[in-house]
Amino acid sequence: MFDLFTINTRSENFLPDVPENRPQLPVSLEPYIVENPQDIAWRVDGGAGLQGYGTFDRIPDIYGTGPFWLERIEQLRHIPVDRFWEVLSVRYITTFDEPPSNVSLELLAYDTNLTGDEFRVFELQDPRPMAYLVYEALDAQNSPEFAREIMADARVNLREQAVTLQPPPIELPGERPDVAEVSDFQMVTPEHIEMTVSTGDNALLTVSIPDYPGWNAYVNDEHVDILDTYAGLIGIPVTAGENQSVRLEFTPRSVTIGAILSALALLAGIVVCIAEVFWLRQRKNES
Numbered sequence: 001m002f003d004l005f006t007i008n009t010r011s012e013n014f015l016p017d018v019p020e021n022r023p024q025l026p027v028s029l030e031p032y033i034v035e036n037p038q039d040i041a042w043r044v045d046g047g048a049g050l051q052g053y054g055t056f057d058r059i060p061d062i063y064g065t066g067p068f069w070l071e072r073i074e075q076l077r078h079i080p081v082d083r084f085w086e087v088l089s090v091r092y093i094t095t096f097d098e099p100p101s102n103v104s105l106e107l108l109a110y111d112t113n114l115t116g117d118e119f120r121v122f123e124l125q126d127p128r129p130m131a132y133l134v135y136e137a138l139d140a141q142n143s144p145e146f147a148r149e150i151m152a153d154a155r156v157n158l159r160e161q162a163v164t165l166q167p168p169p170i171e172l173p174g175e176r177p178d179v180a181e182v183s184d185f186q187m188v189t190p191e192h193i194e195m196t197v198s199t200g201d202n203a204l205l206t207v208s209i210p211d212y213p214g215w216n217a218y219v220n221d222e223h224v225d226i227l228d229t230y231a232g233l234i235g236i237p238v239t240a241g242e243n244q245s246v247r248l249e250f251t252p253r254s255v256t257i258g259a260i261l262s263a264l265a266l267l268a269g270i271v272v273c274i275a276e277v278f279w280l281r282q283r284k285n286e287s
Contacts, residue, residue: 025050025057028109028121032059032092037187042091042127043208048119049094049111062088072144072232073210079152086158087151087230089208091127094119102154128159131182131195131246133203133238136174137162140231147231162204162235165228170202170237177201179242191250198242205246207234214252220244 025033032044035058046054046061054061076084082100085093092108096119099105104125112118138156140147140163147163150156156163160176177200185195197205197219206229209215217224217236229235236246 023053023056023114025053025059026111026113028111029057029059029094034058034060037190040187041130041185042089043130044092044094045085045090046094048096048117049113049121051113051115053114062090070210070212070232075144075148076151076231079148080154083151083158085124086128087208087233089128089130091124093122093124095122096120128208129182129185130209131185131205131207132159133176133180133182133197133199134160134162134206135172135176135180135201135203136160137164137168137172137204139167140165142166144231151230158230162206162229163231164204164235165231168204168227168235168237169225170239172204173201193248195246197238197244197246199238199240199244201240203238203240204229205236205238206230207236207248209234209248212250212252214250216249216251218245218247218249221247 026049029044029046029049034040040060043060043062044050044054045063046052046059047063050057050059050061050063052061052063055064076087080100082103084090085103093099093105096117099122105122106125107120108123109121110118111121138150138161140150142165144165147165150163151158162168179198179200180203181198182205183196183198185193187193193207193209197203204227210232211226211228211234215226215234217226217234219236219238224236227235227237234248236248238244238246
């Protein structure tokens with residue numbers, strides 16, 4: 001601690017964290033800054049333009065800020081890129097190459113990234129919402145590899161057909177009912193997501209968020225088991241009903257264990273202090 005905060009900050013190698021020392025965001029990507037997490041509705045594929053600095057600039061980039069991903073999410077990159085964009089709710093794309101011809105895109109800008117490479121910015125004309133109801137599921141028989149094979153098949157409509165590792169616990173009708181709406185989607189914090197769901201029949205609520213260990217789902221305040229959907233994303237079974245509250249909370253076990261250990265350590269410290277006070281008083285009385 002002493003070395004980190006005292007010696008290193010006085011070294012000639014120390015670089016203060018001020019705006020002028022940070023990587024400069026390409027001008028064309030400034031409109032995609034999201035100051036408040038509650039306003040996140042889609043994502044950006046910043047591979048060519050952001051180069052891993054998206055989260056640093058408050059842009060919801062699918063590549064985050066580092067090289068650490070769950071293996072199954074990393075494997076999703078191997079399916080066709082347009083289908084990768086679909087399941088991760090990408091709306092804006094930065095690319096060096098020609099985008100797939102089967103996707104409806106609008107060219108928005110040309111720009112240059114931090115390393116001087118020119119890229120282009122496109123907007124998908126029909127991006128998938130972050131939370132979307134589907135009424136048909138294809139069972140991948142507990143095989144992420146098989147799930148990705150299904151997802152790569154152009155005959156599969158990923159917008160209307162979920163790909164799950166296990167069959168849904170409720171029977172899906174196979175057709176979209178007249179009432180099928182997700183409203184008031186709000187990322188209160190990155191660890192707490194809320195929305196309202198109305199559906200005329202049983203549905204699977206697909207959420208374009210990696211199913212990291214620690215996510216818990218609640219429908220009308222009742223815990224519901226998350227169904228692995230699209231080989232590593234979140235699926236929530238929802239029965240028919242109007243204006244149902246759906247909540248996702250990220251509470252990993254490691255945080256709970258850490259809190260318990262911290263509380264026990266604090267309690268032990270208090271006990272030791274109290275015991276020492278009594279011991280000192282006893283010695284004083286004896287003398």
